Amino acid sequence: xxLDIKRPNINKTKKKKTGFVVKMQLNNNNRGxxxxxxxxxxxxxxYYTWILWFFLSLYFFTSYFSVEDQSxxxxxxxxxxxxxxxxxxxxxxxxxxxxxxxxxxLFSGMKIYVYDLPxxxxxxxxxxxxxxxxxxxxxxxAIHRALLSSDVRTLDPEEADFFFVPVYVSCNFxxxxxxxxxxxxxxxxxxxxxxxxxxxxxxxxTQGSDHVFVASHDFGACFHAMEDMAIEEGIPExxxxxxxxxxxxxxxxxxxxxxxxxxxxxxxxxxxxxxxxEKAPANGRRDIWAFFRGKMEVNPKNISGRFYSKGVRTxxxxxxxxxxxxxxxxxxxxxxxxxxxxxxxxxxxxxxxxWSPRLVESAVLGCVxxxxxxxxxxxxxxxxxxxxxxxTVAEKDVRSLRKILEHxxxxxxxxxxxxxxxxxxxxxxxYNVPMKEGDATWxxxxxxxxxxxxxSYRRSRVLSQ
Numbered sequence: 001x002x003l004d005i006k007r008p009n010i011n012k013t014k015k016k017k018t019g020f021v022v023k024m025q026l027n028n029n030n031r032g033x034x035x036x037x038x039x040x041x042x043x044x045x046x047y048y049t050w051i052l053w054f055f056l057s058l059y060f061f062t063s064y065f066s067v068e069d070q071s072x073x074x075x076x077x078x079x080x081x082x083x084x085x086x087x088x089x090x091x092x093x094x095x096x097x098x099x100x101x102x103x104x105x106l107f108s109g110m111k112i113y114v115y116d117l118p119x120x121x122x123x124x125x126x127x128x129x130x131x132x133x134x135x136x137x138x139x140x141x142a143i144h145r146a147l148l149s150s151d152v153r154t155l156d157p158e159e160a161d162f163f164f165v166p167v168y169v170s171c172n173f174x175x176x177x178x179x180x181x182x183x184x185x186x187x188x189x190x191x192x193x194x195x196x197x198x199x200x201x202x203x204x205x206t207q208g209s210d211h212v213f214v215a216s217h218d219f220g221a222c223f224h225a226m227e228d229m230a231i232e233e234g235i236p237e238x239x240x241x242x243x244x245x246x247x248x249x250x251x252x253x254x255x256x257x258x259x260x261x262x263x264x265x266x267x268x269x270x271x272x273x274x275x276x277x278e279k280a281p282a283n284g285r286r287d288i289w290a291f292f293r294g295k296m297e298v299n300p301k302n303i304s305g306r307f308y309s310k311g312v313r314t315x316x317x318x319x320x321x322x323x324x325x326x327x328x329x330x331x332x333x334x335x336x337x338x339x340x341x342x343x344x345x346x347x348x349x350x351x352x353x354x355w356s357p358r359l360v361e362s363a364v365l366g367c368v369x370x371x372x373x374x375x376x377x378x379x380x381x382x383x384x385x386x387x388x389x390x391x392t393v394a395e396k397d398v399r400s401l402r403k404i405l406e407h408x409x410x411x412x413x414x415x416x417x418x419x420x421x422x423x424x425x426x427x428x429x430x431y432n433v434p435m436k437e438g439d440a441t442w443x444x445x446x447x448x449x450x451x452x453x454x455x456s457y458r459r460s461r462v463l464s465q
Contacts, residue, residue, distance in 0.1 A: 107151075107152050107445055107446070107449050110161050110448070112147060112161065112212075113154055113155075113162070113163050113164070114144070114147050115165055117195065118195070121188065122144065125172075126168070131173060132168060132171035134267075134269050135170070136216075136357040137267065138267040139216040139267040139431060139440075140168050140170060142431035143444065144168075144214075145433040146431065146432065146441040149433070157200065157202060160202075160210075161210065161455075161457075161458055162211070162243070162448055162455070162456065163203075163212065164211075167188060167189055169182065169184070169185035169188055169189065169215075169217075170182070170217060182223045182224060189213070189238075190238060196211075206457050207241050208239070209241045210243075210456060212244075213242055213244055214245045215246040215247075216246065217246075217248070218248065218351075218353035219231075219248050220246035220247070221235045221244045221256065222255070222256040227306065228305070229304070230256055231256065234255055235258070239259065240259055242259070242260070243260045243451065243455065245261070246261050247263070247265070247266050247379075248353055249263035249354075249376070249377030249379070250375045251375045260451070262447040263378070265359075265360050265429045265440055266356070266357045266360060267431055268357060268364070268430060270431070273337070273430065276337035276340065277365065279341070280341040280342070281342065287342055288342050288344065289327075289343070290325055290327065290343070290345045290402075291327045291346050291367065292316065292326075292346070292347040292349075293328075293329040293331075293336045294351075294356075294358075295309075295313065295330065295351065296313040296328065297313065297314055298314065300313075308351065309349055309351055312349045315398050315399060316347065317330075320402065323402070327343070337365060340367050341365045344367065344409070345367065346358060346362035346368065347401075348362065348369050348372065348373070349398075350395075354374075354376040355376060360429045360430075363389060363426070364426045364429055364430065366421070368416050368420065369391070370391045370393055370405070371391065372394075374394060380428050380429075380440075383438075384425040384428050385425070388416070389416060389419045390416075391416075424438060
């Protein structure tokens with residue numbers, strides 16, 4: 001079939017409204033090319049505009065209702081292993097939509113009562129030092145403040161599923177080196193539990209099994225910076241039935257996590273992250289290949305039969321200190337996050353404990369975290385897909401670090417860096433006040449929500465009736 005469009009012959013001396021003639025020629029191959037002509041005359045062109053508007057209106061009208069009838073899916077499975085940069089904008093859009101779909105409705109029915117303890121257990125510590133609310137152990141402050149304005153908070157303890165105990169034990173900056181002392185932690189928490197037992201009936205009825213504490217310290221609720229001492233002292237007996245939100249977590253059996261617990265990220269002030277991003281090079285160039293700033297001992301001291309960082313940091317310093325591609329610095333620098341945002345690989349070796357704030361800082365600032373801490377359990381692994389945004393190097397292989405990093409740089413570095421742009425995991429690692437959907441406190445609530453059937457006294461009573 002051929003389509004031929006031409007203007008019909010018209011007497012030029014006669015002014016007359018004209019249209020178009022469409023000539024359709026059908027070829028019949030079976031009859032040796034016999035042809036039949038069909039002429040179809042359109043309306044005159046003064047009707048053409050009206051016809052066009054009619055069909056356009058009909059198109060938009062039907063399109064509108066067909067889109068309205070398509071309801072969004074109830075849940076969206078997020079995929080983070082993207083292989084092309086062109087997929088990133090759509091990924092951000094999907095993830096944002098998924099969070100809005102879940103919203104706080106995920107926790108509907110769950111209620112948390114926040115105890116109003118005397119200020120000596122919490123607010124007085126913040127008043128005494130601003131660092132209390134901003135240092136790496138400040139998750140205890142951020143979670144408390146976020147819950148106070150959360151939709152899951154109830155002012156009626158009788159309808160609560162969980163009870164949050166706001167005690168700040170990380171704000172005693174009385175040590176000579178400026179680090180917080182934990183020597184008072186057990187007695188302060190014990191006094192808080194005595195207060196609850198005397199003034200409320202809720203602790204006594206369950207022995208604290210539906211009560212939630214924060215232990216954002218080296219070895220969680222063992223409340224000691226040295227592992228051998230932490231193990232020896234153990235978790236206080238009165239806390240062993242409660243739920244502990246702790247930064248310490250390992251994949252193997254350990255006395256300091258033999259309690260119902262949730263592994264949470266250390267606290268990094270969101271505003272400090274934003275300032276570092278704003279000071280990043282405009283061209284996005286990362287001119288530091290491998291970065292570490294922090295405590296590194298040339299000759300580590302033997303303390304109770306243990307060496308700081310199990311000697312890992314010393315091995316890094318001795319092997320790579322002064323090397324052109326390694327930027328290693330032992331001295332403190334308040335603006336070190338501006339160095340992270342310029343770095344490709346950020347070394348995250350263990351200290352006394354396996355975890356450190358560098359894990360969060362490097363990830364949210366786009367530097368590939370190089371985790372050197374055998375058996376560490378990282379926070380929110382169901383949302384933060386750590387294998388896709390970080391590297392793990394065994395402690396015994398630390399002297400081969402350069403070869404390992406060079407191999408990654410030559411193979412899948414671009415994929416890891418692309419994954420580091422994902423907004424969902426960044427949101428999950430930071431605390432906000434008030435709480436935001438998908439942030440660290442939000443994921444803590446999600447973890448508590450999963451424990452409702454086993455831990456909520458109120459819910460167990462309802463189910464038993």
